[in-house]
Amino acid sequence: MQLSAPDYVAILLAVVAGATVQGSIGFGVNLVAVPIVALVKPDALPTMLIALALPLTIVMVVREHRHIDRPGLGWTLVGRAPGTAIGVWIVTVVSADALAVLIGATVLLAVVLSVASPPIPVNRETTLAGGVASGLFGTATAIGGPPLALVYQHEPGPVLRSTLAASFMAGILFSLAGLAIGGQVAGWQLVAALALVPGLALGIWLSGPVARHVDARLLRPLVLAFSAITGAAAFVRGLA
Numbered sequence: 001m002q003l004s005a006p007d008y009v010a011i012l013l014a015v016v017a018g019a020t021v022q023g024s025i026g027f028g029v030n031l032v033a034v035p036i037v038a039l040v041k042p043d044a045l046p047t048m049l050i051a052l053a054l055p056l057t058i059v060m061v062v063r064e065h066r067h068i069d070r071p072g073l074g075w076t077l078v079g080r081a082p083g084t085a086i087g088v089w090i091v092t093v094v095s096a097d098a099l100a101v102l103i104g105a106t107v108l109l110a111v112v113l114s115v116a117s118p119p120i121p122v123n124r125e126t127t128l129a130g131g132v133a134s135g136l137f138g139t140a141t142a143i144g145g146p147p148l149a150l151v152y153q154h155e156p157g158p159v160l161r162s163t164l165a166a167s168f169m170a171g172i173l174f175s176l177a178g179l180a181i182g183g184q185v186a187g188w189q190l191v192a193a194l195a196l197v198p199g200l201a202l203g204i205w206l207s208g209p210v211a212r213h214v215d216a217r218l219l220r221p222l223v224l225a226f227s228a229i230t231g232a233a234a235f236v237r238g239l240a
Contacts, residue, residue: 003192011196014037018203038234039237042100048190048196061165076148078131084174087136088184091139100237107234138171
């Protein structure tokens with residue numbers, strides 16, 4: 001897999017934590033895991049974690065599909081096409097270290113926007129723009145959740161989780177196809193993603209009781225704080 005044992009364990013624990021958070025509040029698996037991967041194995045990004053997120057999104061869609069905002073989902077998918085194309089171009093022209101810097105900056109920006117953003121109306125314009133941004137960042141850095149989470153942050157939990165999951169599921173397929181066309185998908189990255197599935201399964205299982213019994217407002221500050229620290233570390237590592 002081209003991953004050492006300590007690197008694998010570190011990434012696996014991040015995947016467990018991230019999958020638990022995403023299953024509970026609708027996003028977070030790659031916001032938690034990507035900075036760790038950027039620190040220990042940047043050349044695994046973005047393909048490994050994009051591929052890994054697919055089974056998680058499928059489970060979330062099946063679990064809460066009745067609550068999907070279908071009109072909003074349609075516009076996010078329209079926006080994802082050009083966003084994905086731009087993301088593929090970025091991946092093909094930047095080095096692993098430069099990508100680590102971009103990922104760190106993206107995570108820090110997502111944290112700032114999550115804290116400071118005012119309520120955003122859910123309409124055709126905002127879901128379309130969210131789809132473009134999610135496709136771009138989801139393809140280039142494997143962190144496509146924050147743009148759409150900002151749009152849906154004040155919607156009921158089931159609507160937020162299911163709509164984001166459905167958008168991510170389609171977006172992952174777009175991103176993997178675009179990355180494959182751009183020659184950015186390596187076999188070892190897919191094998192590594194497969195090896196991390198047990199951590200994903202554990203996180204999905206934990207997210208059930210967490211979503212029922214833990215207020216998302218308690219998880220959100222912890223996710224943002226952890227993401228800010230690891231994002232800053234990835235940014236500094238890329239510069240160094």
